Amino acid sequence: MPLMSVTIQPVLAEVDALAPRLTAAAQPYLTQDRLVAFEIAVVEALSNVIRHAGLRPDQPVGVDMQGSANGMEVTITDDGPPPPGDLFTRPQPDDPMAESGRGIGLILMCANGVEARRENGRNSLTLRFAAG
Amino acid sequence: MITTETHGQAICLVDPNMPRLTAATATAFKDEVSGLIDKGYDRLVIDLAGVGFVDSSGLGALVGLLKKVGNRGEIVLCQPADSVMQMFRITRMDRVFKFLPDRAQALDALKEG
Secondary structure (H helix, E strand, O other): HHHEEEEEEEHHHHHHHHHHHHHHHHHHOOOOOHHHHHHHHHHHHHHHHHOOOOOOOOEEEEEEEEEEEOOOEEEEOOHHHHHHHOOOOOOOOOOOOOOOOOHHHHHHHHHHEEEEEOOEEEEEEEEEEEOO | OOOEEOOOOOOEEEEEOOOOOOOOOOHHHHHHHHHHHHHHOOOEEEOOOOOEEEOOOHHHHHHHHHHHHHHHHHEEOOOHHHHHHHHHHHHEEEEEEEHEEEEEEEHHHHHHH
């Protein structure tokens, strides 16, 4: 069932404004612990796109959210250049005192499924969260 | 903008004054607290009571501050929300930072340390 479909400008403050709305919409589908994981993964994914996709101010980021008895699915789309093909498969840094570089690892830890695609010149990243 | 309450010449209580410590806010937060450390306040209590969400950038800012105070200082975090604590646990940073339940206990710990 489609729950939300929005676009945001590629600025980080927009992520802070949108994330609580997405989490509230996900609430009926996920337990409290999974809700926190949901918000972490979605925020990291959106922030990563905005920081690294090289988007111009006139290139918005799309966010589509669907819910079902099986859980939640969030798809983030953008018109930036393709990200590195191994973005979600390369070994993640493991330095506890690192000041950056945790985002992709957090997405992989917090989402039950991550699928990155390039379709019709657009980047599409789908995060899946199991119910329960 | 953070608010601060000094206790002696080296101890400072910091209230981030932001509901979310994230990529959008972490740099400003880190710069402000870093300025306090430069002024000699290297024993810090950071009260997270008003912070409802921390992302990897917020975590990175806190790690940067911890590295900046180094062995000569200390950072104690207090009153983290459950959701914020979950972020620290997921990243295993709950083993790196010291947490105490409230401001008074955190300040006492720094005064005794």
